[in-house]
Amino acid sequence: MHNHRKVRLNIGLMGGTFDPVHIGHLVTAEEARQQFALDYVIFVPTGVPPHKASGQVTSPEHRYLMVTLAVMSNPSFVVSRVEVDRKEPSYTVETVRHFAETEAPGANLFFITGADAILEILTWKDYAALMQLCTFIAVSRPGYSLDRLRETAGRHGPDLLQKVHLLEIPALAISSTFIRERVALGRTIKYLTPEPVEQYIQKHGLYLNKK
Ligand code: ATP
Ligand code: MG
Numbered sequence: 253m254h255n256h257r258k259v260r261l262n263i264g265l266m267g268g269t270f271d272p273v274h275i276g277h278l279v280t281a282e283e284a285r286q287q288f289a290l291d292y293v294i295f296v297p298t299g300v301p302p303h304k305a306s307g308q309v310t311s312p313e314h315r316y317l318m319v320t321l322a323v324m325s326n327p328s329f330v331v332s333r334v335e336v337d338r339k340e341p342s343y344t345v346e347t348v349r350h351f352a353e354t355e356a357p358g359a360n361l362f363f364i365t366g367a368d369a370i371l372e373i374l375t376w377k378d379y380a381a382l383m384q385l386c387t388f389i390a391v392s393r394p395g396y397s398l399d400r401l402r403e404t405a406g407r408h409g410p411d412l413l414q415k416v417h418l419l420e421i422p423a424l425a426i427s428s429t430f431i432r433e434r435v436a437l438g439r440t441i442k443y444l445t446p447e448p449v450e451q452y453i454q455k456h457g458l459y460l461n462k463k
Contacts, residue, residue, distance in 0.1 A: 261359040264293035264389070265351060267335075267344060268369075269428065271310050272453060273322045274445045276366075276393075276426040278329075283421045284364045284389045285328055292328055293364070295319050296347060299335045310458060312336040321448040345378050348385045361386035367396035370416065374404055388416040394425040435459035 266281050273295075281293040297315045309315075316336045323329035334350055335342040344363070351361055363386045365373065370390040373379060392398050398418050405416050431441050436459055441450055453459060 261291045261356065262289055262362065263351070263356050263359045264288070264290040264362045264364050265296055265348065265386070266293055266364045267296045267298065267347065269309060270295070270297045270315050270319050271428045272315065272431060272445060272449055272458070273319045274426050274428060274431055274449075275443075276424040278322060278326075278446070279424055280366065280391050280421055281329060281364060282326070284362065284391065284419060287419055288362055288389060288417070290328070290362060292330055294351070295323060295329065295331045296335055297331070298342065299338050300341045314452075314456065314458065318449045318452055321452055322446050324448070325446075343378075344373065345376075345382045345385070348382060352385050362389050363387070364389045364391065366391055366393040367398055367401050368393055371396070371401060371404060374408065374412075374416075379408075383412065383415045389419050390416055391419045391421045392423065394423050432459040436461060 264281065264284050266277065266284075268277060270277065277295075281295070284290060285293050297312065297319050299312050313336070316331065316333065319331045323331055332355075334355075335347060348361060348363060351359075363382075365388065367390055370388060373382070373388075376382075390398070390401055398420070402413075402418065405412050426444055431444055434441050434444075435453060441453070445453075
């Protein structure tokens with residue numbers, strides 16, 4: 253018998269605050285999964301976010317559970333607790349290194365981000381280390397131009413452009429901020445996030461007070 257199994261797994265990592273997770277995240281991950289033949293997409297909710305004051309963000313446990321509910325029906329989507337379980341804020345480079353060295357040694361790692369988030373990453377001082385560990389998939393997001401991103405990446409040199417793939421996805425002008433605002437205003441969030449997540453938000457009375 254011939255063995256046609258691939259030797260290396262392609263794994264997507266999708267980091268985020270996910271406060272809460274919404275269909276923009278899910279469409280992004282699914283499109284990346286198909287276009288880049290990813291075996292899995294691992295969602296990595298942040299613990300204590302380094303860039304946002306902790307009091308302004310819903311507890312890691314709530315956010316982790318909402319992502320778990322959101323990915324339940326997709327056999328290729330999983331959730332990691334690696335950042336949620338850390339006491340200190342995690343930086344992307346540490347998390348990617350964790351997967352490269354511990355959880356998925358030998359895999360091709362792809363870090364999936366929106367065009368807004370990748371622009372931030374490209375301005376970090378340790379982005380060079382990150383580029384050694386993974387390839388980036390930067391997806392279009394309404395309000396953030398992929399052309400500007402192409403320019404910024406180009407300015408860092410041709411090496412970088414090889415490591416950043418731009419991916420056009422169906423435009424969804426949805427953000428977690430938008431969902432939190434709608435809940436606070438008593439407006440419906442049906443179809444903006446999977447139903448179990450919507451129910452979880454209701455059950456726990458999340459986002460009732462605008463922050
Ligand atoms: P917030 O409004 O709180 O910043 P968010 O909707 O931006 O929330 P994050 O958890 O900050 O969600 O984002 C996680 C990742 O998902 C980021 O890389 C972000 O760019 C990407 N992302 C979020 N929403 C979309 C969307 N609608 N289209 C494309 N990418 C998105
Ligand atoms: Mg954001």
